[in-house]
Amino acid sequence: MRRDIFQAIADPSRRAIITLIAIQAMTPNALAEHFDISRQAVSKHIRILDECRLLKKEQLGREIYYHLDPQKMKEVADWIEPFRELWEVKFNQLDQVLQNLKKKK
Amino acid sequence: MRRDIFQAIADPSRRAIITLIAIQAMTPNALAEHFDISRQAVSKHIRILDECRLLKKEQLGREIYYHLDPQKMKEVADWIEPFRELWEVKFNQLDQVLQNLKKKK
DNA sequence: ACTTTGTGAAACCAAAAGGTTGCATATATT
DNA sequence: AATATATGCAACCTTTTGGTTTCACAAAGT
Numbered sequence: 213m214r215r216d217i218f219q220a221i222a223d224p225s226r227r228a229i230i231t232l233i234a235i236q237a238m239t240p241n242a243l244a245e246h247f248d249i250s251r252q253a254v255s256k257h258i259r260i261l262d263e264c265r266l267l268k269k270e271q272l273g274r275e276i277y278y279h280l281d282p283q284k285m286k287e288v289a290d291w292i293e294p295f296r297e298l299w300e301v302k303f304n305q306l307d308q309v310l311q312n313l314k315k316k317k
Numbered sequence: 318m319r320r321d322i323f324q325a326i327a328d329p330s331r332r333a334i335i336t337l338i339a340i341q342a343m344t345p346n347a348l349a350e351h352f353d354i355s356r357q358a359v360s361k362h363i364r365i366l367d368e369c370r371l372l373k374k375e376q377l378g379r380e381i382y383y384h385l386d387p388q389k390m391k392e393v394a395d396w397i398e399p400f401r402e403l404w405e406v407k408f409n410q411l412d413q414v415l416q417n418l419k420k421k422k
Numbered sequence: 423a424c425t426t427t428g429t430g431a432a433a434c435c436a437a438a439a440g441g442t443t444g445c446a447t448a449t450a451t452t
Numbered sequence: 453a454a455t456a457t458a459t460g461c462a463a464c465c466t467t468t469t470g471g472t473t474t475c476a477c478a479a480a481g482t
Binding site for chain 2: 216219221222234282285286288292293296299
Binding site for chain 2: 459
């Protein structure tokens with residue numbers, strides 16, 4: 213089972229779960245109410261996110277509140293970061309074009 | 318066929334292709350030399366990346382040089398960005414702990 | 423004690439993913 | 453003209469994915 217964060221965020225339901233618990237820790241039941249799929253399907257998504265160490269559990273009685281571990285999210289940011297200069301260079305080039313147009317006026 | 322950039326970067330071979338062509342535009346054949354899979358398998362990955370508008374083609378005779386379109390990569394950065402404050406807050410809290418330890422000395 | 427509630431795990435299924443081999447076609451080379 | 457090269461597409465196969473339904477079990481409520 214390949215199980216890394218990139219595979220974890222590939223699924224739109226899982227990205228939605230991540231966004232939801234980033235705002236506020238939630239139980240599986242509470243999460244499931246936000247989706248059209250079954251509670252068990254949500255549970256399977258949680259399991260995958262958990263296996264990627266994206267979650268932290270806080271058990272209160274029979275309820276389990278799932279929190280997001282933002283540190284793990286950083287891995288995605290770290291991978292994308294080296295490409296930033298590429299799209300920003302492009303932006304700067306456009307910037308240059310616009311400045312040249314200004315000067316011509 | 319769900320085909321968005323998150324699904325595109327979920328596969329490690331495709332992430333490797335992205336990294337390779339970010340450095341330098343390459344033909345499918347040249348790319349395939351970097352992998353253990355067949356040229357056709359690489360072609361299928363290219364197709365998926367292309368469908369996500371991650372690539373730009375430059376045809377020279379019978380060769381096709383694939384370039385990365387960095388703008389599309391920005392979509393990932395944009396999604397991850399709102400979470401940044403979460404992991405940076407955490408870092409700052411750790412920072413605070415370390416400072417407090419210093420003061421106690 | 424009995425029932426309800428919150429959760430996870432197992433068995434199953436259809437569709438998608440990721441690979442293969444073989445073929446078609448356009449462009450270069452001889 | 454004949455051959456070699458670069459590429460993409462189709463058919464096929466196995467494994468993975470994402471869903472379902474059913475069951476088990478612990479904790480809370482009555």
